[in-house]
C-alpha cells in the first residue's frame with residue numbers, strides 16, 4: 001500500500017485519505033488529539049419540559065433559548081474579531097496558492113474554471129476539512145465560539161466538519177448555489193439536537209452576494225429526501241438539495257456583518273443563492289457534535305444513496321472495482337507524511353487488543369513520544385476534541401458505536 005501512496009502522489013494520496021475518512025468506520029490517518037478546555041458548565045441533560053434543543057447553561061438568555069427552540073438558529077452579532085477573520089483570510093489565500101498544504105484538505109474549484117491552471121481566490125469556491133491547518137482550525141477552538149456551541153452539544157465537543165466557503169462572483173449562473181437542504185442528510189450520527197453548526201460571516205453577507213437563507217422552525221421536522229433538485233444553472237457534485245421544496249414555510253435571508261455568527265440545528269432547512277456582486281462572499285464554519293453522539297447505519301434510510309454516490313466516486317477516481325476499506329486502512333502511515341509513528345501506532349492498536357492509546361488510558365504508557373497526549377476519558381470531561389479520525393462515516397454498521405469510541409476504537413473508555 002505504500003507503493004499505492006507513491007503512485008498517487010501527495011495530493012491524491014491526501015485526498016484519498018480524506019475520502020476514506022468519510023467512508024471508513026475505523027480511524028484513518030490519526031493526528032494526535034488536541035484538547036481545548038471548554039467551560040464544562042453546561043448540563044448535559046436537556047432541561048425537561050420547556051427546552052429540548054438547548055441545554056441548561058449560564059450564557060443564553062431565556063429569550064435566546066426560546067428563539068433557538070422556535071426557529072432552529074441563533075444569530076450572535078460581532079462574535080469573532082476582525083483580527084481573527086483577517087488571519088483566516090490570509091491562510092485561505094496561502095492554501096489557494098499552495099503555499100501550505102495541510103493533509104486531508106479538500107480544495108473545491110468552480111466547475112467552469114476547473115481546467116484553469118493554478119489556484120487563486122478567483123477560482124476556489126471552498127476549502128473543506130481543514131482540521132490539520134493550525135491557523136484555520138483555530139476558528140473551531142475560539143472560546144467565544146465554543147461557549148455557545150456548548151449550549152447545544154454539552155461540554156464534550158467534537159469538531160466534525162470544517163469549511164471555508166468563498167462564494168465567487170457569479171455572472172452566468174454556473175457556480176455556487178447551495179440548494180435548500182438539511183445538513184443532517186450528510187451526517188450518519190445522532191441525536192440531531194446534539195449537533196450544531198457555527199457559521200461566521202467573513203464579510204458582510206446579504207441577499208445580493210448569497211447570504212444564508214433559512215426556513216425558521218423547520219428543525220422540528222423530520223429529515224427529508226435529498227438529491228439533485230432541478231435548478232437554474234449547474235448543480236455542484238455532492239451538493240444535494242431537498243427534492244420537494246417546502247414552499248409553505250417562509251424564507252428568511254440572514255443578513256450578517258463581518259464577525260457575526262449563526263448557530264443552527266442540522267435539521268433546519270437552509271441554503272444560499274448565487275453571488276450577484278463582483279466581490280467574494282466568504283464564511284468560515286464548523287459542524288460540532290457532542291462526543292456522546294453515536295453513529296447510525298444509513299442502510300435503508302434516505303441517506304443511503306449519498307453513501308452509494310460517494311462509494312461510486314471513490315471507485316471511479318481510484319480505478320477500483322470495489323472499495324476494500326480494510327486494505328486501504330493499512331496504508332495510512334504510508335499516505336500521511338510526517339505522521340508515520342502516530343498512524344502506525346494507532347494501526348497497531350486497531351489490530352491488537354492493546355495499543356499505546358489504551359495503555360495511556362491505563363496509565364501504563366511511559367513512551368516519551370506519547371507524553372502530553374490526552375486520553376479520551378479526559379476529553380470527555382469538558383474539552384473540545386479535534387479529531388478527524390472520528391470523521392463521520394457512511395459505512396457504519398454498528399449502530400451503537402459512540403463517536404468517542406471511534407476515536408480510539410478499542411478499549412473500555414468509561
Ligand SMILES: CCCCCCCCCCCCCC(=O)SCCNC(=O)CCNC(=O)[C@H](O)C(C)(C)COP(=O)(O)OP(=O)(O)OC[C@H]1O[C@@H](n2cnc3c(N)ncnc32)[C@H](O)[C@@H]1OP(=O)(O)O
Nearest residue numbers: 018019022108109110111161183186235236237238239317
Ligand atoms: C470526500 C467527499 C465528501 C463529500 C461529503 C461532504 C460532506 C459535507 C458534510 C457537511 C455538509 C454541510 C452542508 C454542505 O456543505 S452541503 C454540500 C456538501 N457537498 C460538498 O461539500 C461537496 C464538496 N465537493 C467535493 O467534495 C469535491 O469537489 C468532489 C468530491 C465533488 C470532487 O472532488 P475532486 O474535485 O477532487 O474530484 P475530481 O476532480 O476527480 O472530480 C470527480 C468528479 O466530480 C466532478 N466535479 C468536481 N467538482 C465539481 C463541481 N464543482 N461541480 C460539478 N462536478 C464536479 C468532476 O467533473 C468529476 O466528474 P466525472 O468526470 O467523474 O463525471
Ligand SMILES: O=C(O)CCC(=O)C(=O)O
Nearest residue numbers: 165178183270271272283
Ligand atoms: O455558506 C453557504 O453559502 C452555505 C452553507 C451551508 O449551506 C451549510 O453550511 O450547510
